[in-house]
Amino acid sequence: MDDGKARMVQLYRKRARRYDFTANLFYLIGFREWAYRKQAVAALHLRPGDTVVEIGCGTGLNFSLLEDAVGPQGRVIGVDLTDAMLDRARQRVRYKGWTNVELVECDAAGFRFPESTDAVLATFAIKAMPDYDAIIRQAAEALPAGRCFVFLELVEPGWCPGWLRWLMIRLLSPFGANEDNAAYRPEAVLKRYFPRVLMKTRYFGVALIAVGIAGEAES
Numbered sequence: 037m038d039d040g041k042a043r044m045v046q047l048y049r050k051r052a053r054r055y056d057f058t059a060n061l062f063y064l065i066g067f068r069e070w071a072y073r074k075q076a077v078a079a080l081h082l083r084p085g086d087t088v089v090e091i092g093c094g095t096g097l098n099f100s101l102l103e104d105a106v107g108p109q110g111r112v113i114g115v116d117l118t119d120a121m122l123d124r125a126r127q128r129v130r131y132k133g134w135t136n137v138e139l140v141e142c143d144a145a146g147f148r149f150p151e152s153t154d155a156v157l158a159t160f161a162i163k164a165m166p167d168y169d170a171i172i173r174q175a176a177e178a179l180p181a182g183r184c185f186v187f188l189e190l191v192e193p194g195w196c197p198g199w200l201r202w203l204m205i206r207l208l209s210p211f212g213a214n215e216d217n218a219a220y221r222p223e224a225v226l227k228r229y230f231p232r233v234l235m236k237t238r239y240f241g242v243a244l245i246a247v248g249i250a251g252e253a254e255s
């Protein structure tokens with residue numbers, strides 16, 4: 037693991053225990069995190085029995101939404117680099133009694149999507165991944181035509197003045213934001229690998245829900 041990823045793991049090991057609580061603090065500034073999560077999951081257009089992979093799943097905050105959509109015949113696969121975040125996710129799965137959730141501890145860049153993958157989700161995670169280009173490409177290759185990769189991410193809106201950009205990076209630094217990953221553009225990469233892309237923004241353009249709809253595999 038390179039230094040950047042090792043630092044990310046260290047950071048999320050410290051955050052894991054109080055992650056769910058701190059994520060909710062953004063409500064204090066009117067950021068309707070749960071509503072955006074629901075909209076991102078709805079954009080996956082999941083069907084009962086589907087297999088959905090969530091990359092950077094963290095403590096599993098989206099799992100109840102994914103479970104509701106795929107049902108007991110479906111499969112939820114959560115992938116994350118940080119053991120402590122997955123420990124929290126495991127506790128959630130055990131508490132809820134879900135038997136169709138698999139948790140995989142690995143770098144999303146090294147994860148091999150199963151052939152049965154029907155949809156891929158990443159919420160507040162894709163910009164934590166320096167290899168996001170390769171990850172989005174691998175997701176596009178794994179998905180059947182017409183199925184979706186959805187990410188929900190904080191982005192820099194076009195109108196954003198320099199001082200606000202600076203403030204956002206500082207505010208989000210406890211979650212791994214820095215000058216490097218603030219410049220990542222997963223939305224541009226999505227357009228490279230998916231023939232159809234839909235985007236909608238929330239919260240003054242700061243929250244982006246981006247949907248890539250897979251095309252036929254090239255032969």
Ligand SMILES: C[S@@+](CC[C@H](N)C(=O)[O-])C[C@H]1O[C@@H](n2cnc3c(N)ncnc32)[C@H](O)[C@@H]1O
Pocket residue numbers: 041044045048059091092093094095096097115116117118121142143144145158159160161164165166211
């Ligand atoms: C801000 S948290 C988001 C967690 C969850 N998706 C949510 O919406 O609450 C980012 C997560 O991405 C994970 N992560 C960072 N880099 C990763 C990588 N290269 N591969 C897999 N997971 C990674 C971190 O461990 C952390 O759990």
